[in-house]
Amino acid sequence: MAIILGIESSCDESAAALIGSDRSILAHRLAGQEDAHRPYGGVVPEIAARAHVQVLTPLIEAALNDAGLTLDDVDAVAATAGPGLIGGVMVGLVTAKALAMAAGKPLIAVNHLEGHALSPRLADSSLEFPYLLLLVSGGHCQILRVDGVGQYRRLATTIDDAAGEAFDKTAKILGLGYPGGPRVEALAKTGDARAVPLPRPLLGSAEPHFSFAGLKSAVLRAAQSGNYRPEDIAASFQAAVVDCLIDRLEKAIAQGGPASHLVVAGGVAANGAIRSALEALAARHDMGFVAPPLWLCTDNAAMIGWAGAERFALGLTDPLDIAARPRWPLDPAAEAARGAGVKA
Ligand code: KG4
């Protein structure tokens, strides 16, 4: 069995994990920074980078301790090398390089999105390639066909906001604070999803792309009108997101070629309403449905360690001079979505 040290620092979670190639999770540690960012209502890159500097090394030591291992027992060091907030990514990658060099171990530069994309295979040993992946996080909303490690075909992306971003902005509009997604979901449970008429952007359009900016503006108008209860806005917003995700996935399933499983990953996959709608969609199409456990959906180092293990098994290691990348698409060949704004 190979043992991989995984390191994550691309946004506001510092994390370290030790993962076995047999899918054993020998240790995983995580330090969130919510308190540091809360006064600003969102992640402040400079604060995030400084916090990673402070906590990453102690976290790695704690993870090694938890597993009863030393760096000598580790076969490779894997760290997120992008995409993400570049200051934080550099902290994690430089830490990984230093450890790899000091211990004479190979370095594996992991794409954070590949970490999310392969995380369902850590949770479920029976999940084989190819599968259809809905990747929904704070920064990304994509449908990908996963044909193998490093083999991704992007079928759809968002032309403006990511789904998680829409949840976070809705939370801000409703005064729920940060982080928004879980709070909107909790409030939505007590509301009426039919109470507020909200748009379903791009519903029925020919390509399976997403758009959430218009929905966000409609939420703002509904809130400002004073005509609706916050819980009804939250429930109606969440229902609109579900409708968009399902409609766009229907299109992608029709266009993407056969895949035996529908898989969801990324922080928004923690949402219960979205998970059950996806499960029903998969059942309608005779596809299996796989979602990682909640702790593995949001950012963590176990998924980075696991992506490292998958790459290590294929002999895919990286030179120590590899650079951190703020942008790093999983499918570099994918064209920009028509009508897309500045976001990749
Ligand atoms: O994958 P992740 O931890 O970080 C990124 O790489 O973006 O995803 C974080 C996103 C945030 O936008 C957060 O609001 C959203 O996932 N999220 C949720 C839920 N839990 C987290 N969105 C909806 N419902 C949830 N329960």
Ligand code: ZN
């Ligand atoms: Zn993420």
